Amino acid sequence: MPIIKNGAVIYDEWLYIDGDTTLPVDGPVIVSLPLWRRKADQLSARSAPLGLFLESDEQAVNVAVDAVVDLSAFELIALNFPTFRDGRPYSTARLLRERYGFSGELRAVGDVARDQFLFMHRCGFDAFQVKNGTGLEAWLRAVSEITIWYQPTGDAGGTLSMLRNNLQAAE
Amino acid sequence: MYRYDEFDHAFVHQRVAQFRDQVARRMSGELSEEEFKPLRLMNGLYLQLHAYMLRVAIPYGVLSARQLRCLADISRRYDKGYGHITTRQNIQFNWIKLSDMPDLLEILAGVEMHAIQTSGNCIRNTTADHFAGAAADEIEDPRVWCEIIRQWSTLHPEFSFLPRKFKIAVSGATEDRAALRVHDIGLQLRRNEAGETGFEVMVGGGQGRSPMIAKTIRKYLPKAELLSYLESILRIYNQQGRRDNMYKARIKILVHELGAENLAKLVETEWQQIREGAIDLPETEVARIEHYFEPPPFTVSTDAGLDAARHGDSEFNTWLERNVSAHKQPGYAIATISLKPAGKPPGDISAEQMEVVADLAECYSFDELRATHQQNLVLPHVRKSDLFEVWETLKAHGLANANHGLISDIIACPGMDFCSLATARSLPVAKEISMRFADIAYQQDIGDLRLNISGCINACGHHHVGHIGILGLDKRGEESYQITLGGRSDKNAAIGEVIGPAFSADKIVDAVETVMRTYLDQRLSGEAFIDAYTRMGREPFKERLYANN
Amino acid sequence: MKFEIISANRLSDGRVVYLTRDGDWSESIIDAHSVHSTEERGAVLAQAERSADDGIIVSPYLVSMVDDGGTLAPLRFRERIRLFGPGTHRSATKNLSSQTGR
Numbered sequence: 001m002p003i004i005k006n007g008a009v010i011y012d013e014w015l016y017i018d019g020d021t022t023l024p025v026d027g028p029v030i031v032s033l034p035l036w037r038r039k040a041d042q043l044s045a046r047s048a049p050l051g052l053f054l055e056s057d058e059q060a061v062n063v064a065v066d067a068v069v070d071l072s073a074f075e076l077i078a079l080n081f082p083t084f085r086d087g088r089p090y091s092t093a094r095l096l097r098e099r100y101g102f103s104g105e106l107r108a109v110g111d112v113a114r115d116q117f118l119f120m121h122r123c124g125f126d127a128f129q130v131k132n133g134t135g136l137e138a139w140l141r142a143v144s145e146i147t148i149w150y151q152p153t154g155d156a157g158g159t160l161s162m163l164r165n166n167l168q169a170a171e
Numbered sequence: 172m173y174r175y176d177e178f179d180h181a182f183v184h185q186r187v188a189q190f191r192d193q194v195a196r197r198m199s200g201e202l203s204e205e206e207f208k209p210l211r212l213m214n215g216l217y218l219q220l221h222a223y224m225l226r227v228a229i230p231y232g233v234l235s236a237r238q239l240r241c242l243a244d245i246s247r248r249y250d251k252g253y254g255h256i257t258t259r260q261n262i263q264f265n266w267i268k269l270s271d272m273p274d275l276l277e278i279l280a281g282v283e284m285h286a287i288q289t290s291g292n293c294i295r296n297t298t299a300d301h302f303a304g305a306a307a308d309e310i311e312d313p314r315v316w317c318e319i320i321r322q323w324s325t326l327h328p329e330f331s332f333l334p335r336k337f338k339i340a341v342s343g344a345t346e347d348r349a350a351l352r353v354h355d356i357g358l359q360l361r362r363n364e365a366g367e368t369g370f371e372v373m374v375g376g377g378q379g380r381s382p383m384i385a386k387t388i389r390k391y392l393p394k395a396e397l398l399s400y401l402e403s404i405l406r407i408y409n410q411q412g413r414r415d416n417m418y419k420a421r422i423k424i425l426v427h428e429l430g431a432e433n434l435a436k437l438v439e440t441e442w443q444q445i446r447e448g449a450i451d452l453p454e455t456e457v458a459r460i461e462h463y464f465e466p467p468p469f470t471v472s473t474d475a476g477l478d479a480a481r482h483g484d485s486e487f488n489t490w491l492e493r494n495v496s497a498h499k500q501p502g503y504a505i506a507t508i509s510l511k512p513a514g515k516p517p518g519d520i521s522a523e524q525m526e527v528v529a530d531l532a533e534c535y536s537f538d539e540l541r542a543t544h545q546q547n548l549v550l551p552h553v554r555k556s557d558l559f560e561v562w563e564t565l566k567a568h569g570l571a572n573a574n575h576g577l578i579s580d581i582i583a584c585p586g587m588d589f590c591s592l593a594t595a596r597s598l599p600v601a602k603e604i605s606m607r608f609a610d611i612a613y614q615q616d617i618g619d620l621r622l623n624i625s626g627c628i629n630a631c632g633h634h635h636v637g638h639i640g641i642l643g644l645d646k647r648g649e650e651s652y653q654i655t656l657g658g659r660s661d662k663n664a665a666i667g668e669v670i671g672p673a674f675s676a677d678k679i680v681d682a683v684e685t686v687m688r689t690y691l692d693q694r695l696s697g698e699a700f701i702d703a704y705t706r707m708g709r710e711p712f713k714e715r716l717y718a719n720n
Numbered sequence: 721m722k723f724e725i726i727s728a729n730r731l732s733d734g735r736v737v738y739l740t741r742d743g744d745w746s747e748s749i750i751d752a753h754s755v756h757s758t759e760e761r762g763a764v765l766a767q768a769e770r771s772a773d774d775g776i777i778v779s780p781y782l783v784s785m786v787d788d789g790g791t792l793a794p795l796r797f798r799e800r801i802r803l804f805g806p807g808t809h810r811s812a813t814k815n816l817s818s819q820t821g822r
Binding site for chain 2: 059084085086087088090091092094099113115116118119120122123145146147148149150151152153159160161163164165168
Binding site: 197199203204222269589593596648650676 | 729731732733734735736772773774775778779796797798801802805806807808810
């Protein structure tokens with residue numbers, strides 16, 4: 001499935017592993033949180049890249065604190081949007097980035113459409129597994145539709161109060 | 172009032188362009204209705220029984236003359252020449268075309284208005300005391316914080332897909348005119364022992380299917396930390412609010428299920444992590460916004476007393492007594508413009524009337540007016556010596572009904588005449604009640620009385636907090652009206668009690684009259700309806716209403 | 721005599737429209753295609769859904785109608801309000817056979 005990342009379309013080689021599949025010896029795999037909890041040792045023993053898949057009701061604090069997951073073990077965390085109306089992954093994404101310092105790829109999967117790109121991008125997602133037909137061009141347009149923001153998130157984007165401060169300072 | 176700077180302008184224009192593109196993609200079929208619906212809701216556009224209904228935001232109820240004239244113009248060009256003031260201080264137009272929306276939003280943007288987030292599962296219009304900045308009992312003007320909340324909550328990327336809608340109200344006065352206790356978050360400005368002002372934070376109020384009164388989760392919050400605290404509440408709600416059942420998805424259910432104390436702890440824990448971060452505004456930014464809410468250049472500072480405003484005209488004096496409220500500045504008064512003429516839908520205002528009111532605001536109220544959640548308009552800063560002239564103009568245009576806070580000052584949702592969610596009509600009941608009680612002397616004898624009508628269980632008419640509440644239901648295809656009594660939305664907020672079986676459409680107004688008769692027969696001298704009800708309880712009313720059963 | 725018609729809102733302006741015999745959508749209920757059987761119902765609803773997919777209308781649904789020999793009216797009061805407009809009296813039926821719609 002095509003992924004939009006860093007302004008380009010990529011086809012990645014990440015493999016989703018569920019509980020029943022035999023773990024491949026090599027190659028990047030994405031595992032669910034329950035699977036990670038069961039097979040953490042086996043998974044960390046591999047030298048290939050590791051990814052984590054979170055359902056919308058699996059929250060950042062469950063992951064980073066309760067499950068005592070060392071986020072640096074993961075190169076990728078995929079957050080699932082079961083429907084675009086489920087807004088929980090936006091909070092999870094921000095916390096993973098801003099509170100728990102996750103610096104790997106944060107990927108939006110599931111019901112991911114162009115009209116949510118901006119919000120997702122601002123919350124720290126940097127990769128998007130998009131629904132059928134949504135092309136790169138649409139993504140590039142979508143993320144530049146609004147360039148001014150009232151509230152800060154972890155992204156480097158300037159908020160209005162910062163812009164106003166800068167303007168005042170410059171005067 | 173707040174004025175957009177270049178950034179605010181740029182933002183709202185970008186938003187218009189974004190929606191223009193979304194509409195085009197819908198019309199071309201690129202977006203399905205399912206995908207488009209939340210996008211149009213986030214721009215205030217509902218599909219109702221007859222057409223699209225647009226809800227334009229009037230942030231915390233504050234409007235300039237220029238903006239009101241633009242709304243008049245829009246009503247003529249894009250609608251049927253009138254608008255409707257809502258129970259959340261917004262204005263609605265009932266006959267909008269989707270194809271006109273992008274241009275319409277462009278016109279609104281030109282006068283610093285928008286319809287952003289007036290619907291959808293996001294943070295809605297933050298409402299305020301409609302007498303803010305003017306009321307004699309005001310501790311501090313809450314509008315600065317309303318504007319700060321408005322900006323923070325606009326297109327908030329983390330909170331645009333909440334479990335359900337989210338409503339915040341703010342008050343800075345001793346009396347609660349903003350119905351704080353039936354909001355998802357109610358913020359009350361208070362002084363602490365050191366004399367500083369901060370917020371009492373109340374969470375989990377609401378009406379609808381499961382009406383509840385908000386609980387205080389923090390007695391005092393320093394103002395400067397408001398946004399980080401709100402962000403914490405919203406984050407907890409976004410993560411833990413129920414998403415399995417839309418009728419149990421408001422924060423009030425979370426408060427109910429967790430308990431207020433537990434929620435307070437969760438919020439506090441989250442808040443400790445983010446306070447003193449980037450979210451709270453720098454002092455310079457707060458000061459910049461505060462500047463817009465400085466008092467207008469009052470020209471009178473001695474109080475000749477309201478009596479001096481009295482006139483030989485007894486009709487004017489009646490209006491003076493009822494519709495004029497005390498102002499903090501000597502020599503000034505607050506005038507309520509009634510949009511409740513007998514026999515007409517409550518809260519409706521024609522384009523012509525809008526223009527008259529705009530002129531009055533410009534001449535007599537420093538260019539400012541207010542929309543109230545009781546579906547009236549307010550001129551907040553009128554010189555007492557000008558009141559008679561103002562009243563004469565209002566009278567000439569059917570806007571001088573002296574019924575503020577009386578039984579015919581009805582609050583009603585549009586009901587089944589317009590709304591696709593409704594189970595019964597509300598407007599014919601409102602009309603009949605307003606006509607049955609049209610005699611102003613009779614109304615004055617009854618005294619203060621809040622009557623609210625909702626056309627379905629979603630309670631947009633706020634019937635739960637009416638002294639008399641009427642809920643329209645569908646009983647096997649017939650309209651059926653249930654009466655609740657004893658509700659109130661002030662600082663002693665209470666949910667009204669159901670009195671008994673519902674009444675048919677042809678019996679409901681008689682039933683209301685029976686309630687009035689019961690009160691008038693048994694009240695103590697000078698006792699208001701709501702106090703009499705508190706004292707008497709439900710039984711005497713129930714007895715009289717169902718006497719023949 | 722009871723039968724059904726299909727009602728929807730037109731996408732572009734939100735106005736109430738009815739599915740006609742030709743598969744078009746008309747603001748006049750006189751033009752509405754009447755459905756008399758369960759089999760027909762399925763086919764007609766499918767046709768309406770296709771219009772929805774094509775972006776002509778939104779939310780099509782069946783409206784039960786009653787024909788009193790000259791006076792046509794929707795069975796449900798809500799549908800009568802949708803047909804005749806706000807302020808419609810409960811007992812309003814009007815002689816639809818000569819009605820040209822709103």
